[in-house]
Amino acid sequence: METRSPGISALVRCKDEEDFIYLSLLSIKDSVDEIIFIDNASCDDSINEAKRFRDSHFKNKRFVLDSYDRDTSVGDNLAEMNNYALSKTEGEWIFKWDVDTIAQTKGDNSLYKIREAIKRKDVDIFRFGYWNLWGDPFHFISFNKDEPEYGPRGCGFE
Numbered sequence: 001m002e003t004r005s006p007g008i009s010a011l012v013r014c015k016d017e018e019d020f021i022y023l024s025l026l027s028i029k030d031s032v033d034e035i036i037f038i039d040n041a042s043c044d045d046s047i048n049e050a051k052r053f054r055d056s057h058f059k060n061k062r063f064v065l066d067s068y069d070r071d072t073s074v075g076d077n078l079a080e081m082n083n084y085a086l087s088k089t090e091g092e093w094i095f096k097w098d099v100d101t102i103a104q105t106k107g108d109n110s111l112y113k114i115r116e117a118i119k120r121k122d123v124d125i126f127r128f129g130y131w132n133l134w135g136d137p138f139h140f141i142s143f144n145k146d147e148p149e150y151g152p153r154g155c156g157f158e
């Protein structure tokens with residue numbers, strides 16, 4: 001059995017989402033030990049946005065930037081892409097993250113609490129709060145009953 005390093009790997013998948021990359025990665029950067037960023041044949045500037053984020057905010061941690069060029073809407077390609085991305089991770093804990101998502105960084109469902117739970121070693125799975133972005137990074141829908149339905153309040157970027 002493979003021995004993995006202690007820590008948290010974020011498996012980040014992206015396709016044509018350059019507008020969301022900065023806020024999405026900013027919301028998880030302090031909670032993870034590495035980011036595995038897999039671009040799925042984007043036609044926009046997603047890869048360069050990921051590079052800019054890596055170079056300005058993630059210099060001292062592992063950041064893998066890779067591409068998967070097969071159409072994930074066909075057959076088993078999405079599963080293959082996920083397995084490919086998983087093969088790049090080193091952390092004992094892995095969470096799958098889509099770039100059109102922002103982590104909740106305040107409150108009871110804060111992503112920061114994941115580290116506390118892992119240190120206690122009394123959890124097998126962890127659910128945390130997040131927002132899905134719609135249209136642009138400043139209008140989203142919260143699925144957390146304690147947060148406003150729309151708007152950036154409580155996001156942790158104030």
